[in-house]
Amino acid sequence: MTPATPTGGLSRTQLRCVLCGTTRAPDLGAACHACGGTLAAEVDGPVLPQGRASFYDYASALPVGDVRVSLGEGRTPLLPLDRMFPEGGVYVKAEWMNASGSFKDRGAAVAVSAAVALGAKGVVCASTGNNAASVSGYAARAGLPCIVALAKGTPPGKLVHSKANGAIVVEVDGTFSDAFKMAETIAAEHSDWVNLTSTYLSPYMTAAHATIMWELQAELGEVGSVVIPIGAGPMLDGIVAGAEVLMAQGRIDRMPVPVGVQGAGCAPIARAFDAGADTVEEWGDPVTGMPGSINDPLRGYAADGTRTLARIRGADGHAVAVTDDEIRSAMLDLGKLEGIAAEPAAIAALAAYRKLADKLPKPAVLILSGHILKDVPSQAAGAVDSIVVSPDLSTDEIIARALDAFKG
DSSP states (O other): OOOOOTTOSGGGEEEEETTTOOEEOOOSOOSOTTTOOOEEEEESSOOOOSSSOOGGGGGGGTTOOSOOOOSSOOOOOEEEOTTTOTTOOEEEEEGGGSTTSBTHHHHHHHHHHHHHHTTOSEEEEEOSSHHHHHHHHHHHHHTOOEEEEEETTOOTHHHHHHHHTTOEEEEESSOHHHHHHHHHHHHHHOTTEEEOOTTTSOHHHHHHTHHHHHHHHHHHSSOOEEEEEOSSOHHHHHHHHHHHHHHHTTSOSSOOEEEEEEETTBOHHHHHHHHTOSSOOOOOSOOOSSOGGGOOOOTTOHHHHHHHHHHHHHTTOEEEEEOHHHHHHHHHHHHHHHOOOBOHHHHHHHHHHHHHGGGOOSSEEEEEOBBGGGGGGGGGTTSOOOOOOOTTOOHHHHHHHHHHHHHO
């Protein structure tokens, strides 16, 4: 492998509004000054290494400078699901192997690095849990204070990681939308604090997800399809953008088919896709279902969903909703047959692939976005039941029960 020259791409980055096309130099702002649209961080002349590479070997193609905050993110394992799919060609990208247990570390690494280079005095984010754990860790690593806004009543297990990283956790008496507005207000009133909520508020976070696609290409060459759990959808956007760079450089001959996956209890993007609509509307019904990490009703920022929908349509992709029963079945099978345990939001990718397999070219890669320990209560829904026995029970009977469970 010949690594890219580690000069970084921040000096060659511009922020482009995805709505009106207005451009400006990199700064800490979250929106277009002309129309209020969301931004894309685009690097001029990105240089990609040949072969497998570590995360910051891609620095020349990312909006980072000499400051590179790291907790060992990226280069996550690519695992074939040969027992589930004996015909081959189906893989999972094990994003739970990142430092905080989810794919969010890629975005936090780049966004916090850019924040330090651009003079930020602190970071703030709203989160349902995963992003808070990631942003707080990278902020601590960079020596920046961090504020995390969550809805009151967020499961304690999702607060522990942020608190352990020294973040100030603010539990807002309301919904996630209220926490989102709190983070937005803090950043708006204190311009030297940057908002790293994982919608499209940070173009640097979105750009970081291109590294997933670059890693896949380095291992597989051509990639037929990528199945991605989505809330607002910046990971999908970044993966498609990464594929566009590869196409422009002649590294791949075809764009992979992107599939955005949502839970049936909160599926604003999938609903718009099924309806043939060009715009996404907020999810007005109560948010329900197992995949809590992607249950984003997009209240107050439905335009983010519209941006993701356009990305999906532009790449001839799909958006699909999966039910709790489909997630539960996929969780049981993936754990029992492949030894892989992930949170329900991640397992949604496998549930979606089962529904769309006939439409998706191979190699197909399922992005498993977070570890099962991110959502401990879900283990009861996605595991074989334990048995209670007396101390003198015959070991033959225990073996028989184990074999029955294995076969079942």
